[in-house]
Amino acid sequence: MRALIRSRPAQTSLLGAIVVVGCVLAPASTALAGVLGPDSAGGSPNAEGIRSLYFLIFAIALIIFVGVGGLIAFTVYRFRARPGVEAQQTKGNNRLEIGWTVGAALVLVLISLVTFLKLDQIRNPPNSDANGVSSPRNASFTPGPAKPAIPPNGRSLNIDVTGQQYLWRYSYADADTNSLNNVFSYEQMVVPTGTTVSLRIRAQDVQHSWWIPDLGGKFDAVPGYTNYTWFKISEPGVYRGQCAELCGRGHATMIASVKAVSPAAFRVWYAEQKAAIAAAKQDAATARNALLAKQEAAAKAMPSEPAVKAVPAPAAAIDGKKIFVAGVPATGALACGSCHALKDAGSNAAVGPNLDVVLKPDNAAMIKESILYPNKEIAKGYAKGIMPLNYGKTLTSAQLNALVKYIDEAVHGK
Numbered sequence: 417m418r419a420l421i422r423s424r425p426a427q428t429s430l431l432g433a434i435v436v437v438g439c440v441l442a443p444a445s446t447a448l449a450g451v452l453g454p455d456s457a458g459g460s461p462n463a464e465g466i467r468s469l470y471f472l473i474f475a476i477a478l479i480i481f482v483g484v485g486g487l488i489a490f491t492v493y494r495f496r497a498r499p500g501v502e503a504q505q506t507k508g509n510n511r512l513e514i515g516w517t518v519g520a521a522l523v524l525v526l527i528s529l530v531t532f533l534k535l536d537q538i539r540n541p542p543n544s545d546a547n548g549v550s551s552p553r554n555a556s557f558t559p560g561p562a563k564p565a566i567p568p569n570g571r572s573l574n575i576d577v578t579g580q581q582y583l584w585r586y587s588y589a590d591a592d593t594n595s596l597n598n599v600f601s602y603e604q605m606v607v608p609t610g611t612t613v614s615l616r617i618r619a620q621d622v623q624h625s626w627w628i629p630d631l632g633g634k635f636d637a638v639p640g641y642t643n644y645t646w647f648k649i650s651e652p653g654v655y656r657g658q659c660a661e662l663c664g665r666g667h668a669t670m671i672a673s674v675k676a677v678s679p680a681a682f683r684v685w686y687a688e689q690k691a692a693i694a695a696a697k698q699d700a701a702t703a704r705n706a707l708l709a710k711q712e713a714a715a716k717a718m719p720s721e722p723a724v725k726a727v728p729a730p731a732a733a734i735d736g737k738k739i740f741v742a743g744v745p746a747t748g749a750l751a752c753g754s755c756h757a758l759k760d761a762g763s764n765a766a767v768g769p770n771l772d773v774v775l776k777p778d779n780a781a782m783i784k785e786s787i788l789y790p791n792k793e794i795a796k797g798y799a800k801g802i803m804p805l806n807y808g809k810t811l812t813s814a815q816l817n818a819l820v821k822y823i824d825e826a827v828h829g830k
């Protein structure tokens with residue numbers, strides 16, 4: 417009994433700590449909404465269902481945690497080893513064992529029960545409010561392997577959500593079967609409040625995942641498969657999300673947002689988008705017609721007889737002397753005359769041998785050889801490596817032949 421009395425302050429301070437933590441967390445709960453549990457800022461019933469289910473299970477878990485933890489703490493303290501006191505040795509207790517087995521099973525039954533109760537709110541969309549917006553009747557999604565999330569009265573705003581590397585594309589279903597004239601947007605989806613919005617989620621390339629935490633659970637966008645989900649927002653605002661499936665190097669920038677506006681504002685936005693698409697189509701048609709008219713006029717102006725083809729002028733004869741004197745600056749071929757003397761070219765440079773002298777015994781083929789491969793034979797008294805080695809590249813073969821012909825004629829007075 418003495419031990420029990422002594423343990424009171426410890427129990428009180430434990431209880432106090434729990435109360436303090438609770439008081440600190442309660443006001444911060446809106447700021448920490450995403451930290452403590454799932455969000456539901458938009459007021460979408462599915463998100464609220466997920467959130468309340470989460471906190472229900474959280475509460476059950478907390479009660480069990482405090483109960484079990486407290487019992488252990490109490491037992492450890494109350495029955496701690498003390499000199500002169502022998503602990504009671506209990507072996508087997510049927511009532512206790514059946515109790516904690518059945519108790520645990522009951523907890524699981526309770527959790528599945530509340531989950532099943534909440535499932536309807538999470539999975540099945542309600543009807544839109546009276547002033548909600550809905551897609552034309554024949555724009556409803558055709559059921560595939562997965563069931564479209566359509567409210568009981570079948571009236572919802574149907575939007576195609578397509579994930580592609582690295583953005584989200586939204587297309588608003590309309591009455592005709594042509595999806596190319598649908599109102600569309602990227603990244604930000606605009607929706608009316610009080611309206612059940614039904615989403616058809618698909619992927620164009622790799623797997624993505626649609627997730628706006630405030631608007632309910634994640635839905636995978638899988639290539640070749642169609643998923644459906646929905647939301648119904650009551651609070652106007654912008655709800656942000658992010659592709660939730662690593663889809664490549666741009667994954668981090670694959671953001672998404674849903675902007676909820678009043679149904680009236682939505683109708684205006686939608687009409688504006690529709691008009692902008694119609695105007696763009698009109699502009700394209702005008703430009704196309706103008707182009708066609710221009711082509712027709714040009715075809716008419718054409719002479720009936722095919723025009724006489726202009727005879728290409730013969731390529732200007734290549735001037736070997738000019739190459740010798742000036743080189744070919746465009747390709748970097750240095751002028752021979754800057755290093756060699758050649759009387760006919762009026763050059764008397766002396767970096768290399770005087771060509772009038774050294775080439776006297778050579779024929780055209782030999783001259784060509786020594787231009788292309790200067791290092792084959794080094795002229796006496798001259799250093800190797802000064803004469804450029806690249807004339808085979810900087811001169812075309814026509815230029816080289818013209819140059820050789822010129823030198824041959826100049827040296828041999830032809």
Ligand code: HEC
Nearest residue numbers: 750751752755767768774786790793794795798799802803
């Ligand atoms: C930067 C200076 C320089 C330029 C430019 C140059 N050469 Fe040379 N050339 C030399 C030198 C130095 C030698 C001697 C060393 C050797 O044979 O490599 C030489 C050697 C030669 C020889 C060999 C002479 C022999 O011994 O039979 C011929 C032929 C020749 N040059 C022709 C030309 C022609 C044609 C051009 C222009 C397309 C030209 N060179 C441009 C410096 C030059």
Ligand SMILES: [Cu+2]
Nearest residue numbers: 624659663670
């Ligand atoms: Cu992605």
